[in-house]
Amino acid sequence: MLQKPYFHIAPEVAEASERALCACAPAFDRIDRQTEQNQQKVLCAFIENRVSESHFVPSTGYGYGDRGREVLDRVFADAMDAEDALVRHSFLSGTHTLSVALFGVLRPGDKMLSVTGIPYDTIHSVIGLRGSGQGSLKDFGIAFDSVALKEDGEPDYDGIEQALDDAVKMVYVQRSRGYTLRKSLSAKTIGEIARFVKKKKPGVVVMVDNCYGEFVDEAEPTAYGADLMAGSLIKNPGGGVAPTGGYIAGRSDLIELCACRHTTAGVGREIGATLGHTRELFLGLFHAPHVTGEALKTAVFAAGLMKELGFAVTPEPLEERHDIIQAVKLQTPENLIAFCQGMQAGAPIDAFVTPEPWDMPGYDSQVIMAAGAFTMGASIELSADAPLREPYAVWMQGGLNFHSGKTGVQLAATHLLQLFKK
Template identity: 55%
Template sequence: MSEYLPISEEIRALGRQAEREIMPCFSRIEEICDRNTEKVLAAFTKNRVSDNLFAGTTGYGYDDHGRDTLDRIYADIFGTEAALVRIGFVNGTHALSCAMFSAVKTGDTVLSVTGPAYDTLQNTITGDYCGSMKHYGIGYKQVDLKDGAPDLPAIAAAVRDQAVKLVFIQRSRGYAVRKTLSCEEIGEICRTVRAAGSEAAIMVDNCYGEFVEETEPTQVGADLIAGSLIKNPGGGLAPTGGYIAGRSDLVENASYKLTAPGIGGECGCTIGQNRLLYQGLFMAPHITAQALKTAIFCAKVMELMGYEVSPKAEETRYDIIQTIAFGAPEPLRRFCEGIQAGAPVDSFVTPEPWAMPGYDDPVIMAAGAFVQGASIELSADAPMREPYVCYLQGGLTYASGKAGILLAAERISNAKS
């Protein structure tokens, strides 16, 4: 006899109610998915993708046509002069770090205009580590958000400092309680920087935001974007890696940081991974849409259970992240246990907070993924600190994502009774 997940009829009924209320939100997601799929297909067609490009290289990776063609495809999709797509990026922070170093040298200043950078990236900028920007004598300033939005007058004043050579924008919220920026808002920042007379490079941390809108930051004025392939653009198939896209000179400079000066992107074998990177990119708009639907379902279920969520279920979304403010550690732990129980991998594991590298607080993480750490697959994580906000992202299919959310709701409900 077939078995089903241990979800009570009460929680299933809650899920059906949530789904009825959010169905009108799904049509817009499908429209964006259709447009972005066309964009990907057009880039594949333009660059004459054939299965001969899927063969991998070894050693130095010279003349890897599949790798180089994928660079051009990413550049076409993001509307940029160049791109660097490599499995040699160990995570998104690595790609972002290389991208940041592309625009600055000793004596220059990085200006973050969306408050502090994401936890792990702070080590690159101000960390007391060999190789950090601080180590190389690169300065740092920041403009905090004002009422949760970019403070455009303060940004205009800050970029008039001639030492500012890189303006950094974090699109997503990271582990902060603030809204994700839309491409329209990013465009306003870019116009503000240019109107102030600054020629500084404008870079956007694009993690979690790819294919959520019909446009990308490089299409509204950003000079450079970077992100991880085990998030949106990898489509759940990329086994590792990251990308950088933007102005050709900046992309080339970033490639020297990835490998070595003078070598750059000409080396780097792909050892048989090209097909997964191509196929993952092809799937990316669809998988991103599945993750968005999962996030909306989560928001509505948690709202119905009385928790504060951001964004609200009906709000327009600019990344795949959903936050739930639990206000206490126990429901947060229960939620993560439920998400883990609904995973296809390691569903039997109980997540526990641990000292995760790059973070100041213990982090609890539910992540039963086919690719380790892939946050395009359903996952939930949170720093164990007040106000105990959980960050959910991903969902390769809406059906499986919905099941994970219901299991999480079941765990919380059982703890209350």
């Protein structure tokens, strides 16, 4: 029986895909080994914490004594190599989760020092780099400073040492590249940063924006000395199942401060109705290592294919990865738009929609997003987005399973080549 051609893939793209798959085989093998280790870690966390069907029962009202909520926190803590965790569907986004952690730990007169340069766009208004009078850290008398990474993407330890003045309470690390072309940081590198700053300034809190990085390495940053980290459940740790939410993991005393910020002082984590979401969050975490592995394979394939087609990519196809993001330098705004529109055409949801650049809240330039997802904004599902500004690179991520992710990437490349032929 002949295989039915469900999609039109340009012959050049199909041929380049076969070459890319062959070249990427070593990376796929490495991802499979890492995925198995992380899947075993998560399975072990479920078993050791005696997860049962009774933990899926919803609570309402205040949610006092919700056993499922309490056990979910413990399972997440074990899966994230942390002492404790706070996992809630009521965290509205990764930015909201990070904001709760920042306000939970920092106090007026403290300083937050980012050692990976200026953080991702959406956190700017939380810090106070943009806007005023809306309750930013700056409005509350919390200062901010930053030290850029060196040109090779490594931490600038000399610069960090100079910036570690008496006011610095928190050293902040953004693990992923955001809308830049720098390298993402490994959990081990973050551990080296933690050891360095604690030696120079004991008592400083090392906090990590861990978005896009969960289950990519053999362990999380908290295993190497980070005190606190946070992320979104509609990225890696939600496994494509969690419909919303976020997590904070790390030292128990810091988690308690964050819980009091999330709810109210004196009550902390003891309240919060789960409203029937607990099962989804458990199930999402269980699937998370495998789904993250599928997203990594999709990213590796995209790097290999686009490189075969003559475009610069970062990371390179066989390069070690520490997040799920793949950047492709598309050179012009027209190429960028065409790539995103082609990827949208391969989405399971809203494939008929044509994405266009728009003024997205929280960003300082127009942004185009291809994201036909079951969960709105879920970047563990195949998506591609970018601000319309130089170097006109696209940042893509996700893929619930490799085979659909591969098709989406091929359609994006086909759409791009059609632009050249016009």
